[in-house]
Amino acid sequence: SYVLTQPPSVSVPPGKTARITCGGNDIGRKSVHWYRQKPGQAPMLVISHDGARPSGIPERFSGSNSGNTATLTVSRVEAGDEADYFCQVWDNDSHHYVFGTGTTVTVL
């Protein structure tokens, strides 16, 4: 089955840039979606189709996808960006949905 690997944690000072990677075999050929989950809350879509921002998501959030790595970039990080972030793809061979292992972002 398809596996998505993320770093367990990323720490960043406020105002700096956080980059969260999502590794998968030839992931550049798939559409990657990113979710943010704050403690005690349901996940929320922050990036779809590699780099599209849903309505209401700040421009500080961006995404890219190429080769074996997709990346979520959060610019000018704020305290409110502290959360767990998950990448996700759909495997068109199995019709299964796969989530990444998740990354906890800590604002120092």
Added chain:
Amino acid sequence: QLVESGGGLIQPGGSLRLSCAASGFTVSSNYMSWVRQAPGKGLAWVAVMYSGGSTYYADSAKGRFTISRDDSKNVLYLQLNTLTADDTAVYYCAREPWNDGGMNVWGQGTTVTVSS
């Protein structure tokens, strides 16, 4: 909006039916998934029902769980059978507006605890 219900404490080997009531959109016109999260763990996809009615399951759910919907009530269901402690989790329902569109609406989750 999505609102889940039906979770609770259940003994190993037991069964439970989760419900996900939708408002503001039609369940049958969307791709609807169940996603679960064990305590302290990440997200794990469980099952999906396509708008056309096709269903697919994670390996952990195949043969034990059944996803269905009631179009007249605009509700999505997940029947859980032969439950084990490994099924203990918060279960979320989520909506995708089209296939591989990203899950842009999530419920608040319902908690299933499997324990004797």
